[in-house]
Amino acid sequence: MYIIVVGAGRVGQSLIKIATERGHNVVVIDRDENKCSEIVEKHDVIAIYGDSTIKTILEDAGAQKADALVTTTNDDAVNLLTVLVAKELGIKSLVSLVSQPDHALMFRRMGVNVMENPAQAVAEYLYRVLQRPSIRDFMSIGGGEAEIFEIVVTERAAVVGRTLDELKLPLKDTLIVAITRDEEIIIPRGDTMIRDGDRVTVFALARRIEEITKLFTG
Amino acid sequence: MYIIVVGAGRVGQSLIKIATERGHNVVVIDRDENKCSEIVEKHDVIAIYGDSTIKTILEDAGAQKADALVTTTNDDAVNLLTVLVAKELGIKSLVSLVSQPDHALMFRRMGVNVMENPAQAVAEYLYRVLQRPSIRDFMSIGGGEAEIFEIVVTERAAVVGRTLDELKLPLKDTLIVAITRDEEIIIPRGDTMIRDGDRVTVFALARRIEEITKLFTG
Amino acid sequence: MYIIVVGAGRVGQSLIKIATERGHNVVVIDRDENKCSEIVEKHDVIAIYGDSTIKTILEDAGAQKADALVTTTNDDAVNLLTVLVAKELGIKSLVSLVSQPDHALMFRRMGVNVMENPAQAVAEYLYRVLQRPSIRDFMSIGGGEAEIFEIVVTERAAVVGRTLDELKLPLKDTLIVAITRDEEIIIPRGDTMIRDGDRVTVFALARRIEEITKLFTG
Amino acid sequence: MYIIVVGAGRVGQSLIKIATERGHNVVVIDRDENKCSEIVEKHDVIAIYGDSTIKTILEDAGAQKADALVTTTNDDAVNLLTVLVAKELGIKSLVSLVSQPDHALMFRRMGVNVMENPAQAVAEYLYRVLQRPSIRDFMSIGGGEAEIFEIVVTERAAVVGRTLDELKLPLKDTLIVAITRDEEIIIPRGDTMIRDGDRVTVFALARRIEEITKLFTG
Amino acid sequence: MYIIVVGAGRVGQSLIKIATERGHNVVVIDRDENKCSEIVEKHDVIAIYGDSTIKTILEDAGAQKADALVTTTNDDAVNLLTVLVAKELGIKSLVSLVSQPDHALMFRRMGVNVMENPAQAVAEYLYRVLQRPSIRDFMSIGGGEAEIFEIVVTERAAVVGRTLDELKLPLKDTLIVAITRDEEIIIPRGDTMIRDGDRVTVFALARRIEEITKLFTG
Amino acid sequence: MYIIVVGAGRVGQSLIKIATERGHNVVVIDRDENKCSEIVEKHDVIAIYGDSTIKTILEDAGAQKADALVTTTNDDAVNLLTVLVAKELGIKSLVSLVSQPDHALMFRRMGVNVMENPAQAVAEYLYRVLQRPSIRDFMSIGGGEAEIFEIVVTERAAVVGRTLDELKLPLKDTLIVAITRDEEIIIPRGDTMIRDGDRVTVFALARRIEEITKLFTG
Amino acid sequence: MYIIVVGAGRVGQSLIKIATERGHNVVVIDRDENKCSEIVEKHDVIAIYGDSTIKTILEDAGAQKADALVTTTNDDAVNLLTVLVAKELGIKSLVSLVSQPDHALMFRRMGVNVMENPAQAVAEYLYRVLQRPSIRDFMSIGGGEAEIFEIVVTERAAVVGRTLDELKLPLKDTLIVAITRDEEIIIPRGDTMIRDGDRVTVFALARRIEEITKLFTG
């Protein structure tokens, strides 16, 4: 895949690393000449120093043969004008960070896939860790009505040493999706026994989360 | 809950918003006087302008009665020294952003909950959107061996109009965890019929993801 | 008319002056706090300091009752996102400066009236003055095929003291549109006599301009 | 022609482009070393880094053989002193931007052709577009007593399908100068028929503009 | 006298001090707001913050009633445009510092009294001190053909204890103009005796300076 | 002569020019690397970039063989420490600019020749020009009790066409020292006739200056 | 004591703290207005914002009644000129930091007590810690020929449990000056027994240090 990454900030650099490690051809555009030099030293990419909203810059970056363009700057205005010019040049897949929630609509209307407000996503993660330190990762479903989360079973939890059948979980509201034990994934069955240290991936309706958390962490 | 937030950057500000909206008492510490003034205008918090690694600054922020402290700056060194001083002052719950993966270890050893490298998390999300634009949200399990992801069923998908039983999914490797339809969550059963526009939350081993994605998006 | 002017640079300030002098209600938005203060001292306007691409800033500027919004910044990206948000808020008349010719298309598609590349317009005017110092003002027609221009008749010109009929101009290619003499406009007729110092407004096809210029300036 | 351009800002750069494209020899003087390097990369010109008010700098720029010098900086003081030194060195044709209307007099007295206040010209254009969005270009005559303007005929206008003779325009106050249709210029006669989409160039006394505009745009 | 001083740098501030101490009304104009505040604190003057080349700023400074205007900035271009605008406003006496020797001509032509290149004057003074440390002050006459200088008589000088008549100075080439002894001025006569420590003011043709210097300093 | 010049500002640069033109060996020390490069390009000197108060820097500048050192910076503290170190290194002739009148004493005690407050000298010159525009140059004697000044005789002056004897000047208080006519110096005698345009060098006690000025300028 | 502290950097601030805590009247002078404000908030002192080399600033700081003045800036030139002006004003006790070893001489000649090169002192301390981590504090005597140092006795040292007499130290070259045990000082006698954890203050000639260190730390 031929990917143009716009912006060589923290997110841009991480994306460049991920994409080059997986064998994609990556061209980076940034307005800071120093960052461009730095990127070229660290990764096997071409870096173009200039304004990504200018047609000729995008053409220099190979827009005519690019499969995708991702804008990662903090400036929604630059991201939007860049993807519009990129679209004009025929790039199919367009993805953009969007800092202001209100702006997401404009991007979506132009057919751009967006990741809204990453700072807020990070903040929500931190907040979650604050609230329930035992939960490692989570994913919200149905606008918050349910959640899937990974929880580490503690020594003092009531569930340790019991099988799933013995737990008598409210079947309609929760589901044990998977258990990760010693770096391996176990598809749980009724007779699977819970052990101290297991990372259990649970689906639960919002009103059950508190209860389930307690069950597995004591 | 009485929470001290260190750093009023993008992540810090989002966290302040989330925490105050949910009724917590929040005190913010930042080295930039202008940012402090700005925060106080926008949110119902106390902002303290100063160096968070200084004991008296943390005491001014109410460290003695704080339940938690979260450091959100980009500077791992500042984050680390701040949480160490906070720990000394008796704050129980300590959470920190960590930019350099290598530093996470130092924080963990001190008993600090960390969110590693948020830029990388955002970059991975963007990369995923690039690869599979139909997938809305996802969560990695067992270090990447399996994944839970939300996928939007497209008109042209083979599954539309069929029940789960008819799909004959490989039971050991995949699981339909939930379906979100018209903002409501449906706990799926064998006779649940898939419709165009459904957001289906699926658990799948890594080797099955491609196949499942195709099934639901055509 | 209720007009929102975005950007308080040279062009923005001139526009504010023109619009307030003609009795319009003007609200200005600029990212520079000092410029805002300066504007408020000089003109009878409201100045809002902030990012014009943010919905709430435009609402503070009275977007819901504004008849028009004009973006005058040098940054096409900011101009575009601002007019898009303004459109979303229901402002009917949208006008924008556009620095990069390639970007004009994006603005036009969104229904925005544009003034393209003002620096180039100024440069063309200067170039014209260099080439034909006797020509005071001009307007290009049909993409340059013809021109209307104002020329000052010099003492030594052959036309001085002659009537238009005597000039025998090539009727199909040129037209004497008006003559300004002693601050008054004369609608020329065949027997109107040309005098030294007259400012003659001429329409001419491109290939005739040189010849006509000579005729009136000697 | 050998032209010295003082100032490599937006206007200066546009002028350089225009002048080199038309085959002139251009030397640029700017106080910013980076801008000089940038200009030399983009255009076939010589760029001299230095203070244009210094005699030796102008001599380095070839003042003794230059046909013309154009000052395009925003600083009237620099522009004035530069043209005075240039005049001393014998350059015949001197042209200058002038930002402050009050200063134009000083330049004119020294025999310098000026373009006054370009920002105001741009602002007036924008204001005009705001007021009468259907008018594309215009030129003021006799200090505003009359105007020549280009207007696009709309579908719903009363004039569509009629000949000029049928329009019965007030002959003393207005004149249809030209019509641009399908990129071609038509010299109008009494039997020329107006069509939807025509760009009509009209001369009109100020008090008639409103009426004429309505006639052609409905 | 009502004096407008343009520029509140080192020279401007010294001039303000001198002029106010001698009872003149002084108004200062400077582009630096802080300098204006500072001046107002130290001296009994009005300070106007702004661009002295702008007509309204000069009017605010009382140009219509000012007797004189002195420009003291290091920027010849600003000095020149300022005095031109001041002349237009009817200020009679115009004085200006001029940094570039080549520019002095332009100022003189406009009827401005100039002090050319003060840095060079200071440098020449320093050079003189280096060359003849015994000479305290000097003034060049006839473009350097002659000089008037003040010299301190040293103990070891041959002239000590002799009368002027005894010195037999070459009458056509030198002249003892005055002697300063114990803070008093003595108009010298033939029988005036020279003493150690006298400050003798001498007129001498250039070719005699060396010889005279030796005579008085040994 | 081997001269070290400290400081390459306006005064320093003028001094370098004067000294090199007269054949001296000059070494310059300045804290600004760019200024050093600039100086070396323009003049035939060695420039040393560094802190002139450091012994090794002065040694690099050739202090051991230097005949003189002149400090020309605006910073009295730097000037003083530099001359002290230079003295320690055995440089005989030390000359310094001194900005603050109070500091002159410290320099003099160390045996340094000083030029006090050049800005004030310039300001006094300007003030003099303001007061008596006809006086070209002047020199103060006895702390202001008397003055020697050069004055240009105007057409309308009463003295034109008269001999010195006819003028009946108060002999004890004034003295006509020299007359410069057509670039030549005339040693005046009783029968020398004053002409319009003569530059007369006059010695006068303070109380006579006004009267004399009037006599020669009308 | 009435003390003027010049410079409110790290050292200056520490000195202010020490001096005010011990009841002295302190006035601070610094060139940075912000630092002055900060100091006044934290300590009970008067802070004067300005250039300490200016006589009137020192007078404002109360130089006429001050007992001492300490200059703590990093700029030797400023420190020197300040103490010279202070001396002129009659301040008796003058102390200064000196950064450049070569400059210490100039200060000493003026009768100023100096602390030379504090950065080097700190570096030497660090180097000592590196070399002999067991040595806590030390003081050099006779230009390095001998040293007094404090050493912590380790468990494994041969001296533990022995009396001083049993140690048979070379009497001419070493001396046990004091022992600090449990925060108390013991004046050692022959029968004093050394214990693990004692901090022993030893005087030793340079050639004996290694040997003694080993004896006490094993």
Place this chain on the structure above:
Amino acid sequence: MYIIVVGAGRVGQSLIKIATERGHNVVVIDRDENKCSEIVEKHDVIAIYGDSTIKTILEDAGAQKADALVTTTNDDAVNLLTVLVAKELGIKSLVSLVSQPDHALMFRRMGVNVMENPAQAVAEYLYRVLQRPSIRDFMSIGGGEAEIFEIVVTERAAVVGRTLDELKLPLKDTLIVAITRDEEIIIPRGDTMIRDGDRVTVFALARRIEEITKLFTG
């Protein structure tokens, strides 16, 4: 010894000088590229430009074979994180400057040798000089209960010409440790005679210091 020095400020540079002069291998890490270049020019070291808290930077600096690492920056946070990473990499001897006294604890817990607050040490030295100008150097023992100090015997002191035995010092509270005379160290005995100019090193309990000082300085 292979030493990594972190920070090339004043202290860092002094340490580099000391360590290289004594033959150690030194590698420096600093965040300022210019400082790195400067260091390499002056000393025989390797300088690495980068963030010392990053593992790979420390590895580039040779952490795996380094015997010691010393952090000399003013930023406790950077110092702490650096030594933690260094410890992780196996460097045995870790030394750090610590600016904030409160932070010393955190460093000590990690097994780092610290020099606390060097600015305060310097300030205390200055304060001591102020209080007792005759004392040259000193060292505090037992938290201030006793002191060892070097004092210069003045001409007017009562002790001059007397032997130690004659002084009858309170034996339990004071001890004459050494005398430095003519650059040589004398181990004092009862019959050693005190001379004017001797530098006497004395141990004394705090309550005796005043009395002893007087005895030796008069």
